[in-house]
Amino acid sequence: MAQLSTREKLAILADAAKYDASCASSGTAKRDSRGGKGVGSTEGMGICHAYAPDGRCISLLKILLTNSCIFDCHYCINRKSSNVRRARFTAQEVVQLTLAFYKRNYIEGLFLSSGIIRSSNYTMEQLVEVARALREKHDFRGYIHLKSIPDADPELVRQAGLHADRVSINVELPTAAGLKRLAPEKSVGRIEDAMASLKSSIVEARDATTRFKSAPRFAPAGQSTQMIIGADAASDGDIVGKASMLYDRFALRRVYYSAFSPIPSPSAVLPLQRPPLMREHRLYQSDWLMRFYGFTPKEIVEATDGDGMLPLDIDPKLAWALKFRDRFPVDLNRAPKEDLLRVPGLGTKAVERLLKSRRWRTIMLADVARLTISLARCAHSS
């Protein structure tokens, strides 16, 4: 086979990476390139440098080191038995691409993942080498997210955490049965062990930095994971339960969802949108309700229908409100914060503003219109 150019490899290895939903570049330690030899800064808020026509933001150079893989996971385009074109970057090529893009202000940093070649340890070594070269050789201070290989040696994972802002391990599927069926080479036990060990490294390092300023940082942006939706029998209720367990046990920053659709199924009840995408959206909304609105996983489950599925036509907050009508209307001038957060159409920001403003004036509908963007929805419930 003829040698592929860097651009040809990029086409293959970016295409192979696009099924990973994460693009976050926020929430890491603040740093910049002053006093250094290289480039790069992270200032808390991530930046989306471009948007693709799929509506997704482009923040990081998201690529695989290689899309060759010795595993044969059915949901994965890069599985051993797939006939996609294969390519492999050298560590040096990834470093040069990252720096060239970064210096032109195209990206916030690198999100590097890989198919498994030879062995888990060998693959992990390659990933760590890219991050090490960027940090040590080029003094790169931008954002780095490394995908950890679950079976890799803990020492390699430790090195990954020293160089990267975020390390992630994908749980892949919400149920053990689904993982067994679709990714027979992977195991829930090994994945969760790896997440637990990552968590303790992160906690230890954070603890150390509070006591010694010079203590080495370890994945300051924490760990995240991703689940594929719609490939196994899990209901939305099951998925929410699993996500909440993951947040609790492994102190995850984010659980990402990725809709799986081997074949679009236009026979589904709602013809408006391809259902998996809307389902994914509803799950993200429920994730937000748990993280920022004080909903418990049990309350999300209460918003689901008899089969444990969230409605596709309305958002989960509205679905919950419709089931618990006795909790409404809410008096915007008196209700406590927890109740205001339950009003459909009031977001966290609007609630903060309401709480402040109502100390100075009686809130009228016109005031609400200035405080929130979706007056129509909350007018019915307050």
Place this chain on the structure above:
Amino acid sequence: MLAAAPMIETMRVTLAAEDDFEGWRDAARGLAEAGVPGSAIVWQVEGGEKDLFGGDDSPRPPAPAPSFAVPRRFVDLARSAICHSDPERFSLLYAMLLKLSGNKRAMEDRADPLLDRLERLAKEVRRDVHKMHAFIRFREVDGGEGPRFVAWFQPDHHIVRHAAGFFVRRFTSMRWSILTPELSIHWDDAILRESPGATRADAPDGDPIEETWKTYYASIFNPARLKVKAMTREMPKKYWRNMPETALVGSLIAGAQGREAAMIERSAAMPMAGGNLQASWQALRDEAKRCTRCDLYKCGTQTVFGEGPLNASIITTYVTNAVKHFKFVLRGKKRIHSKPDTSEIDACRWWQEQERGVIRPALTVALGATAARSLTGKTLTISRARETPLTLADGSECWITVHPSFLLRIPEEDRRREERARFVDDLVRIRKRAAKLAA
């Protein structure tokens, strides 16, 4: 002019630049302490359009010692809002300052229309700054003493100085210039310099790396999830001229449907071959054993799973495997089959789709109405549907015929023979069709 109006002497204040926060702060503070009403002040900018009546700055009253403290939040708000292009911003901020002198907590009333308007100005400025940080595209040029990175940008507001710190902190070791119509900034050897505004023609018109970047942009885009509105909401077209990758947007959108169709066709044509097919089937079978998607599992003892080779080109579906748990009523010791209801069939359709997903047959036969419902989601009359195939969601054909047990239950000998012959005709037709599809 109404002669009766009491004359308040107009105060004229000239600021050094459109974004001169310090100048505004010093003047506003003194005027507020002296109790000058906002209506008596004309704010103007050095070199900008002079007020209709022109003229030089009025001598300002001597500033007394500050008598009130301004909250930090107001200072932050003012620093942003002052960069807005709205000519009223100076007087709006002054009105807010007067309000604060009377009520130091006025910043907390977010529903106040004046504060609301200022917050909006500040928000628009912050957005403009954020978009500048995001959408600036540097192009590398040979700068004599080594590479230099140059960008051209057109902000909506007077934000260049406000936004510069970010580039300084991020690209400290590089030499760069940002050119805009109002003001240009340059970073060399740890010094930030300013120069007058520039034009697009002053900026370089390309960079070889841009082709690689466009390759990335095209490859990371997922044609199966087209959401053009979500893209333009965050990346409005006015920024596109300076972003090389946006040249591809049109063709990516136009090609998306074709690419998605090709992806589906490819995945449909490619059976889930490979070493895991058998393992996958077995795991699916194990998972089905523990299925609780409908109430039938409560009294069922085992599931009825598909049987046969995994490379089959025909799958037949019949009653009990359209629902995986056999539904029955107990009569003595016998379990008599009873028809599953629609919700039970629909709950079980998921398994049906998983089984067919593994095998991907070109043709599926539904034996009986329950099976047909399970496959198509519709209630069909067999006598009307048996002659022509239906198309399933994955594009494969579905043929419908009677369930064999129907033949056994016909009491009249003649009719039984007749129905049996029709059934055999159906099967022959289906086999021929399958052979043709396989060819």
